[in-house]
Amino acid sequence: TGGIMRPVLHRIMQARVNALGIPVRLGLTVDALGEDADGVDVRFSDGSDGRYDVVVGADGIASRVRALAFPDAVEPAETGQACWRLSTKRPEGFDRNEFFLGHQNAAGLNACGPDTIYLWMLTRHEPGAWLSEAEAHGRLRRELADFGGTMAWVRDNMTDEDWINYRPLAAMIQPDPWTTGRIVLLGDAAHATTPHLASGAGMAVEDALVLGDELEVAGRPVADSLRAYSARRYSRCRHVVETSVAVGKLQLEGGSAEQVGKLIGEGLHALAAEY
Structure with missing residues (x-):
């Protein structure tokens, strides 16, 4: 068994994105979002503008999209x-x-x-x-x-x-739904966790797959698809965040290896169930 370092995973994903011809702009963030029934107007930090059908805030634990679109969001603690x-x-x-x-x-x-x-x-x-x-x-x-x-x-x-x-x-988890209109959160922007279940990146990948599935449903309004995505993901991601935080709390309190191992094992077995 083993793992993969993030830079290696990033190179694999970047190669695939480039092969698909998807335009990527690096070194900028979002300064303003303006939403209406048909799309979202975006002002970027380099002064440029764009209009999009959907805005996905997959920009990490300190998400700029979350700060702009969800002013009452839960802050990481x-x-x-x-x-x-x-x-x-x-x-x-x-x-x-x-x-x-x-x-x-x-x-x-x-x-x-x-x-x-x-x-x-x-x-x-x-x-x-x-x-x-x-x-x-x-x-x-x-x-x-x-x-x-x-x-x-x-x-x-x-x-x-x-x-x-x-x-x-x-860590933190945003309340369901992770969406407002045509703007939606994904990964650490919605549910930042600690590494105790080694599942943070995995949950973000699952988010992307489920979001894609829901957006492919024909004849359904975009906002409804985004809410369906959030509803499917919330309980599973909440389990990861809350179990991980509980493991860390137990470790800080001096819990035994048996206690810690049991809690980790139960958390991982729950994730392994059919989903």
Whole structure:
């Protein structure tokens, strides 16, 4: 088993988008939205304008579309944990993922290629604290001091040139519906989660598939299709967000590995049911 790094996934998706001839503009966001019964007028941050049948806000946890179209939206709230992520050399003989739930800092290792391994660790986060990349490698080595086995090998062999990221965790879910007229939210813009079920990106992909399905229904007003999409997605995404936040809360309270593992297992089994 293994995973895939986001930049690699992005390149695969970008190649497909380019092959389909879909125009893509980078480096801009939305400054204004004006909606009527037939479409949405958009003013972009570079001063250009456009009119569209549907606007999909898939622009992340700090969504600009959400801020403009949903002024009463729920704001993301920090959970009290932070996540460390490190991409480094894969140790010889590493042939399966490893998870450690018994330590105060839950951690794990995933293979991401023949020569690459991905380490994650969850630690308590002090509000307002932030680490520079220069500080992060040394701090992570200290956080890994108690570990043996493969985690110790990574600690002792990681370099300051390895990609590293430290980020406070935050979560929220917007109330149903995630739409107003012809404007709709998708992914973290609608339901930002923590990584405890490793399902954030998966939920966003599912959103896109369901949205496409609903928009393909012939003879139905666009606004009705968008509401149908939101109704299909809400309970499943709420489950991911609320279970993930509950796991993090249990970890901060010192829950046992058995308790944490049980809650994660129940959450994942619910996701595996027919949908």
